[in-house]
Amino acid sequence: MASVRYAEPPIGGDSRHTLLVADAVDHGRRGTAAWVERELAHGSKVYYKGWLSDGRRPDQHWLAGPAGPRGARDALASGQLEFLDFPTVVARSGGTADGVIALFRDEVERALDDRWPTVALSQESPGLPMADAAQVGDYGAWEAGFDVLTERWPVRVLCQLSVPHENDTALWETVAVHHRDLVDGVWSAGVGAGRWQPRGDLDAHVARRFGAAVHGALRAARAHDDGPDLHLDLSAVEFMDVACAEILMLAARSAPAGQQLVLHDGQRFLRRLFDAVGRPASVRESEDA
Incomplete structure (x- = not known):
């Protein structure tokens, strides 16, 4: 039986803002690991936002384990790869769309000041409730901020959408916002x-x-x-x-x-x-x- 060929997140080339959709957690991790691995090999500074279990360190995240990209553990140690857990992101940004984008913009500027040629940003599926129009609007503003970063600087963004972890509204709005550049299985x-x-x-x-x-x-x-x-x-x-x-x-x-x-x-x-x-x-x- 022929195997199903899945599209992969893009790597290299121009700045871009891509959504990776995954029906299963392991599928999403494989696609993300491949993207991060290629960005590290490409010489990019990589900033990663994700979930950590209570008491665990970034080097205990799946990204630094057997399922993660080759070189991730060394990149964490060298500083080429930086990890922030979502609670820390919320604390530093105030939980607002403007605050989140300001955090990412500061990271990009810091990386370019340190003479990294390109910057790669990725974040795991955030689990936002999007319970009302205001929350949906904030999410749209957040994602529009990423577009501004990619238009201004050599930045590639990979947003992750894990279908099992999001409600129907979040799935709909996330895909709608990312219609210009998305990868969803076949x-x-x-x-x-x-x-x-x-x-x-x-x-x-x-x-x-x-x-x-x-x-x-x-x-x-x-x-x-x-x-x-x-x-x-x-x-x-x-x-x-x-x-x-x-x-x-x-x-x-x-x-x-x-x-x-x-x-x-x-x-x-x-x-x-x-x-x-x-x-x-x-x-x-x-x-x-």
């Missing part, structure tokens, strides 16, 4: 040339998270100078089932008046699938189709 998504591009296999297992990403892309398009239409590049979609096609068409149908979903490229079976589930008038083909 599918991923990115943005290029003004188009949102999902990639890989889209099936019922990831349908809700795909729906969250579509929602985030539509929401972002409405706020963009070139909006409100969302231009969707389908050229890298290898498979899509009925569930994801229905979610995409429903999202387009539910979009505010005046916003359209513009389809670019993609295989012919996708058009037939969209017609079969019911293509609304707000979905149109691009002029170059």
Whole structure:
């Protein structure tokens, strides 16, 4: 039986802000360990935020153990890798979005002052309740702060989302906010040339998270100078089932008046699938189709 090939978090190259989604804790750790290992080998200064059991030290965290990246324990000792537990992050930042971003910005500036060529930031799934609109707004501001860091400096951010540890609202909002750069098992998504591009296999297992990403892309398009239409590049979609096609068409149908979903490229079976589930008038083909 052929093995399933999972997408991996990106490494090297330009600054970027990526979300790694994991259905299981061990899957998330493997992806994170690979990312950290490659960043260390790349010569980056790595700042890691995570959870520690009571009384345990950073060198007792899984990151420094057998399941962690090669070289992590030595990097902790040398200072190339720094670890902060979440309670300490809250204490230092005051628990506000502005405080959190100020903490990360200070770390980046300190690393660059110390002449590290690039800075890598990662944090484990935070377990935020997102119980009301204010908390959701704070989370969005927090993540927007990471975008500012990556736009200004040579910084790569890997946010981790552990599905077993988050509630439905947190899963939805986290994926929606990160729609521009996410890796989720056998599918991923990115943005290029003004188009949102999902990639890989889209099936019922990831349908809700795909729906969250579509929602985030539509929401972002409405706020963009070139909006409100969302231009969707389908050229890298290898498979899509009925569930994801229905979610995409429903999202387009539910979009505010005046916003359209513009389809670019993609295989012919996708058009037939969209017609079969019911293509609304707000979905149109691009002029170059």
